[in-house]
Amino acid sequence: MSATARTVARGAPWGRAATILVPYLWLLLFFAAPFAIVAAISLGDYTPDTVPPVTLTWSGKAYALLVGDALYAAAYLNSLRIAAIATIVTLLIGYPMAYTIARAPAGWRGPLLMAVILPFWTSFLIRIYAWMGILSENGLLNQVLRGSGLVDDPGTLLGTEWAIYLGIAYAYLPFMVLPLYASLEKMDAALLEAAADLGARPWTAFRTVTLPLSLPGIVGGCLLVFIPAVGEFVIPDLLGGTGTLMIGKVLWDEFFSNGDWPMASAVAMAMLVVLVAPIVLFQRARARDLAGR
Amino acid sequence: MTRAFLPLASAVGLALLAGSAWSQGKVVNVYNWTDYIAEDAPKAFQDATGIKVNYTTYDTNEILDAKLKTGKSGYDVVTPTMSPHFARQKAAGLFRKIDKAQLKNYGNLDPEIMKALARYDPGNEYGVPWMWGTTGIGFNVEAAKKRLGDAPVDSLKLIFDPATVAKFKDCGVMMLDSPTDVLPAALLYLGLDPDSKKVDDLEKAADVVRKVRPSIRKFTSAEMINALARGDICLAFTFSGDVLQARDRGAKAKPTAVEVNYAIPREGSQLWIDVMAIPRDAVHVAEAHRWIDYLLDPKVAAASSDTVGYASGNKAAVPLMKTDVSGDPLIYPPEPVRAKFFTISPGDPDHVRLRTRLWTNIKTGR
CATH class of the missing domain: 3.40.190.10 (Periplasmic binding protein-like II)
Structure with missing residues (x-):
């Protein structure tokens, strides 16, 4: 055995251990530890005159309130509903986009994908503020509508639930388009030719061949949009109306307005529980997708 | 209260001013409302005293509250609104007493505002009024x-x-x-x-x-x-x-x-009054007093009121302001209106x- 080979043989277990250790360390430091802290705070008592305003007692009072007050359940359900509708809107916009990009000439795909990601170069907050300018009473959209003479009184979109769907669809569109593109792009075009040869009209071919084959992309994209949309705070706060009850806003109120850290932590913990099902679903879909490759 | 249009960007403070004249690394970390001071004030303070000012801003009381309650905020001077925020924070022991002996301009303050403030801070021990409004x-x-x-x-x-x-x-x-x-x-x-x-x-x-x-x-x-x-x-x-x-x-x-x-x-x-206070765990206490004293200078306070259009807690500053600020009954309301203020x-x-x-x-x- 040469000297080099011996070094590699000796070094290999080290390298492997380090490679495995790094992601675990990362998870421990940036997920498990903060999670444990939030869990501990959620079980404590709110004591406004201490720094920080919580005493670790393991009393779990916050959870009793969480279950006892109908507001929280209503907020969770409403968040799930809004996130679901926004996800469908995003899918309806994202699918044709991903399809077009995947079918575009190879040289075009790179630039088109780039264009999808490009808005990320600007701050998220600034882009949402831009939407406020577009959707407001005297905003760009209404000026165009009035100027065109088609509509006299277009009403105001800003402050409605539709503004929230629009905002979420806009902000999360790349998360929908990219997984869809990935599954559409690897589809063999010969399958469609075969379908056509066997007498399928384009729509039938799409429904029976393309759509089922892109299902992993649809599931992946939808969950990538749905999961963060449930806890979304900025978009409903800025684009939505005051009447929209969402869990992100309730959490803000508990933490900042009431200064009640245990309650805010309990709301956050409950949100995690609510999202466990879609996250597990996402992992399964991805595992299936990988296995199918 | 809130006064700007980027509520969430507030945490991103602007470290102003690459200091030119600061000596021996003297520093004061100031956390203030957005658009709440004459723009050149931090620079002028630095030139006059040699103390470097790290001037950062927020736009909701809640953000400041959360930072103070977490502890070790690193700030030396903060400006919460009198009630409920300043009052609650004071009760939680988050501030240190103001050493009035270090503030030679303390006498310029408006007794009427001091009295309103004393309801939540008896003897005005922990807070110095900055600006107020309705x-x-x-x-x-x-x-x-x-x-x-x-x-x-x-x-x-x-x-x-x-x-x-x-x-x-x-x-x-x-x-x-x-x-x-x-x-x-x-x-x-x-x-x-x-x-x-x-x-x-x-x-x-x-x-x-x-x-x-x-x-x-x-x-x-x-x-x-x-x-x-x-x-x-x-x-x-x-x-x-x-x-x-x-x-x-x-x-x-x-x-x-x-x-x-x-x-x-x-x-x-x-009536709302924004109050300058020094967090209990502030490191640069002497510099914090210098900063507060600087803002209590009638000329500095007047320039700031001219810029932002709020009434000042500084009575000596009123004659030095532009008359369209000091003479505006909506900024400085007449006595019968003031008599109906409540907190x-x-x-x-x-x-x-x-x-x-x-x-x-x-x-x-x-």
Whole structure:
């Protein structure tokens, strides 16, 4: 055995251990530890005159309130509903986009994908503020509508639930388009030719061949949009109306307005529980997708 | 209270001024409201004292509150609003006593404001007033004239009488997203004690707001200035400073100017005072006192009031201000109006929880 080979043989277990250790360390430091802290705070008592305003007692009072007050359940359900509708809107916009990009000439795909990601170069907050300018009473959209003479009184979109769907669809569109593109792009075009040869009209071919084959992309994209949309705070706060009850806003109120850290932590913990099902679903879909490759 | 239009960007402070003349690494870390000082003040302080100022800003009391309560915020001077925030933070022991001997300009302060502040800080031991203002009604002059004729606008009826508010629904009504500002005014409208902590009274006040709720486009603390100045809304219940800034911006709006004005309700108005205080764990205590003393200089205070258009807690500064600030009855109201100012006390945690809950229910129509 040469000297080099011996070094590699000796070094290999080290390298492997380090490679495995790094992601675990990362998870421990940036997920498990903060999670444990939030869990501990959620079980404590709110004591406004201490720094920080919580005493670790393991009393779990916050959870009793969480279950006892109908507001929280209503907020969770409403968040799930809004996130679901926004996800469908995003899918309806994202699918044709991903399809077009995947079918575009190879040289075009790179630039088109780039264009999808490009808005990320600007701050998220600034882009949402831009939407406020577009959707407001005297905003760009209404000026165009009035100027065109088609509509006299277009009403105001800003402050409605539709503004929230629009905002979420806009902000999360790349998360929908990219997984869809990935599954559409690897589809063999010969399958469609075969379908056509066997007498399928384009729509039938799409429904029976393309759509089922892109299902992993649809599931992946939808969950990538749905999961963060449930806890979304900025978009409903800025684009939505005051009447929209969402869990992100309730959490803000508990933490900042009431200064009640245990309650805010309990709301956050409950949100995690609510999202466990879609996250597990996402992992399964991805595992299936990988296995199918 | 809130005074800018990027509520979430507030945490991103601007470390101003690459210091030129600072010696021995002397530093003071200042955390202040956005747009709340003459722009050249930190630089001038640095040139005069050799102390480097790290000047950063926030735009909601809640952000400051969360930072202070987490501990070790790193700030040497902060500016919370008197009540409930400063009062609650003081009760939690978050501040250190001001050493008045180190403030040679202390005598310039306005005794009337000091007295109002002393209700929450007996002997003014922990806080030094910076600027103050009122809570009232912002309106679009043209829209109000069209709907009300020559009827007076300086009444809480304008925002709490359902029939009156409904007249403004089509052109847009906004109200502060703040139970501590709206519910006391609603109590006053009912002829009750605005500082009442009785559950029954609070429920009655909530009902007042519920009845006008259908006419309100949005409860917000951050969008009033622009919305008023652009003509997107025509009626708002908010802080004096927001409306006065909207008045200035509206006058410059293009293509057509938007005429906005402010009215202090004749029933009474909640007085707010922003207070300079030194966190208990501040490191640069001597420098913090130097900074506060610098701002107490009448010339510096007057320049800042000229810039931002708020009344100063500094009485000696008033004669040095531009007359369109010091002479504006909406900024410096006359004695009969001042006599009806009120303030509210913080309340215990149960009360705070009930209030926030009522507020959420009002907003979501529950």
